Amino acid sequence: MTDVPPLLNVRNLKVHFFTQAGVAPAVDGIDFRVNPRETLGLVGESGSGKTMASLAVLRLVPPPARIVSGSIEFQNRDLLTLDEAALRDLRGKHVAMIFQNPAYSLNPIFTIGDQLTEILRWHEPVSRTAARDRAADLLRLVGIADPLQRLRQFPHELSGGMKQRICIARALLCNPALILADEPTTNLDVTIQAQILDLLAELRDRLRMAMLLVSHDMGVVARMAHRITVVYAGRTCETGDARTIFHTPQHPYTRALLESTPRIDHDYEHATRPTLRTIGGRIPNLATPPTGCRFHPRCAEATEECAQLRPVPFEVAPGHSVSCLKRGSPGVAA
Amino acid sequence: MNALLRVEHLVKRYPVRRRGILGGRAVGQISAVDDVSFSINAGEALALVGESGCGKTTTARAMLHLVPATDGEVWFDDADILPVFRGTNRAAILRVRRGMQYIFQDPYLSLNPRWTIGQTLREPFRVHRHARQAEWPDRVAALLQRVGLEPDHAWRYPHEFSGGQRQRVGVARALAVEPRLLVLDEPVSSLDVSVRAQILNLLVELRVALGLTYLYISHDLASVRFIANRVAVMYLGGIVEVAPVAVLFRHPLHHYSHALLSAVPVPDPDTKPTRVVLSGEPPSPMNMPSGCRFHARCAAALPVCKTTRPPLIDVGDGRLLACHNPR
Numbered sequence: 237m238t239d240v241p242p243l244l245n246v247r248n249l250k251v252h253f254f255t256q257a258g259v260a261p262a263v264d265g266i267d268f269r270v271n272p273r274e275t276l277g278l279v280g281e282s283g284s285g286k287t288m289a290s291l292a293v294l295r296l297v298p299p300p301a302r303i304v305s306g307s308i309e310f311q312n313r314d315l316l317t318l319d320e321a322a323l324r325d326l327r328g329k330h331v332a333m334i335f336q337n338p339a340y341s342l343n344p345i346f347t348i349g350d351q352l353t354e355i356l357r358w359h360e361p362v363s364r365t366a367a368r369d370r371a372a373d374l375l376r377l378v379g380i381a382d383p384l385q386r387l388r389q390f391p392h393e394l395s396g397g398m399k400q401r402i403c404i405a406r407a408l409l410c411n412p413a414l415i416l417a418d419e420p421t422t423n424l425d426v427t428i429q430a431q432i433l434d435l436l437a438e439l440r441d442r443l444r445m446a447m448l449l450v451s452h453d454m455g456v457v458a459r460m461a462h463r464i465t466v467v468y469a470g471r472t473c474e475t476g477d478a479r480t481i482f483h484t485p486q487h488p489y490t491r492a493l494l495e496s497t498p499r500i501d502h503d504y505e506h507a508t509r510p511t512l513r514t515i516g517g518r519i520p521n522l523a524t525p526p527t528g529c530r531f532h533p534r535c536a537e538a539t540e541e542c543a544q545l546r547p548v549p550f551e552v553a554p555g556h557s558v559s560c561l562k563r564g565s566p567g568v569a570a
Numbered sequence: 571m572n573a574l575l576r577v578e579h580l581v582k583r584y585p586v587r588r589r590g591i592l593g594g595r596a597v598g599q600i601s602a603v604d605d606v607s608f609s610i611n612a613g614e615a616l617a618l619v620g621e622s623g624c625g626k627t628t629t630a631r632a633m634l635h636l637v638p639a640t641d642g643e644v645w646f647d648d649a650d651i652l653p654v655f656r657g658t659n660r661a662a663i664l665r666v667r668r669g670m671q672y673i674f675q676d677p678y679l680s681l682n683p684r685w686t687i688g689q690t691l692r693e694p695f696r697v698h699r700h701a702r703q704a705e706w707p708d709r710v711a712a713l714l715q716r717v718g719l720e721p722d723h724a725w726r727y728p729h730e731f732s733g734g735q736r737q738r739v740g741v742a743r744a745l746a747v748e749p750r751l752l753v754l755d756e757p758v759s760s761l762d763v764s765v766r767a768q769i770l771n772l773l774v775e776l777r778v779a780l781g782l783t784y785l786y787i788s789h790d791l792a793s794v795r796f797i798a799n800r801v802a803v804m805y806l807g808g809i810v811e812v813a814p815v816a817v818l819f820r821h822p823l824h825h826y827s828h829a830l831l832s833a834v835p836v837p838d839p840d841t842k843p844t845r846v847v848l849s850g851e852p853p854s855p856m857n858m859p860s861g862c863r864f865h866a867r868c869a870a871a872l873p874v875c876k877t878t879r880p881p882l883i884d885v886g887d888g889r890l891l892a893c894h895n896p897r
Contacts, residue, residue, distance in 0.1 A: 425621035430833035455835030496767035
């Protein structure tokens, strides 16, 4: 898939928070790429910058954060230089977003129908009834029974799983080429999460969409993603196809992340005192990030140079790149 | 083995009122916990799992009289404790409370932001008169070290700590009165993966080292598999299956347990999902279905499931099951 031009190409993205206490580089050089019809899992813990990076794609980063530098190319257009009118045309039509909390991303004072048809009528010259029919079709597509009735309802009348289905339908209204899904199932119960993941996977395949799936849950990413980019404290650690990341991860952080997660398919009973691998220390405060490699204070393999030099992504195998001095990455003075 | 804790036919109902000028009137009730019975042996970790709204937290709270139970009995160390809580003998109530302590889900909300960690940790000693005042500083220092913090941390405030450290403080506070049973209500679900592993390891280590008994409440089944010896699966206010952890995870017999376990995504792209997708969502506990609570969503439901509630019976292998037509 590497010779296909990417649908979305994000390079050296930097999003900084400008606060009274100083500048916090929340995203400080993240690279990722989404190929057509492919799902990229963007994985990291809280504070890794994964959500900011996905918001930056639509230039939706909230103040006091600002996109400082980097490039975001979508269908060979640089999104960082587009004017507002072009952006409005892009958002929802070519690139749509599904947020973590469906309760907050639906407006409580408008009906479901109002919110869905508004998007359609904004982007396309359609009549009110045609828009309503299209909205009803989409609700049917996301597995909602009795769609015409639902269109007249308000968000508070629906359950969390139902609301997330509606958010998915809303994202699909204009047949976007790319869906940005930020922790789409984090607030849902596991059985509902399974329903929503199945639905997303089916629709993505049927409608041939690409997806950027932002998640902290390795299980969800394993289930959905073709390729994975792991981020830590605002920087990319490792990118590879899903199987490589899970079976032969190279970056010490990726390894530690996988080994510190308890697994449902692992039997801990034989050990009287089972232990999980832990990552010492804690996630750095981004107002004062560590020098050199961001992970070095918590890394078992770190040496002197890791504190001095910032590793740049290095391709250890075709399609598998790692940012770690111990894996051959060249270092630049940070 | 002797059960440290026995919960028998615990019921917690909440009235649903329609608001009116004169205080309103009851228009129905929600059965949050509906006839729940289980027991925990000394030294064991029992997990109570289920989805949001299934009544797992309410069960734990009713058990400790943090909400008054509607009906049922709780036996702790062969003493019937709910009448003690309902009574007015403060010394007796405190004696029971010293035996069982609660660790809350959110370490950000369960610590007083205006108290230093030392003040927070001295409070149980003061309330329970558990140690002489002269010993408090040493006790606090020992507690902090026990949970992997520094004695100096006693002078700091909660906002100076990360989520993982705050949860360690929560654990230290619960350990202050030397309880035998800890009720852990989603203790790691607000923590990040790397920090979660530290707390899970700490909990396992403490249980072994101090001989504690755990009631571990969680919807995170992977952490349950790591920490628990036995698992009770709850659905809509009732327990549907109880079994040793390996038995349940290898071969769940109740159709709901099976659906729940198979819904958890496995962190391995080569694992084919052999998933039973449940249709629909749990019914409202306000109008509880007749018969088996799960029958409307169950693929194997028989006519009898609609009319008769299956009792929780012993089916061998240490497993209790409430199902007319098990897998």
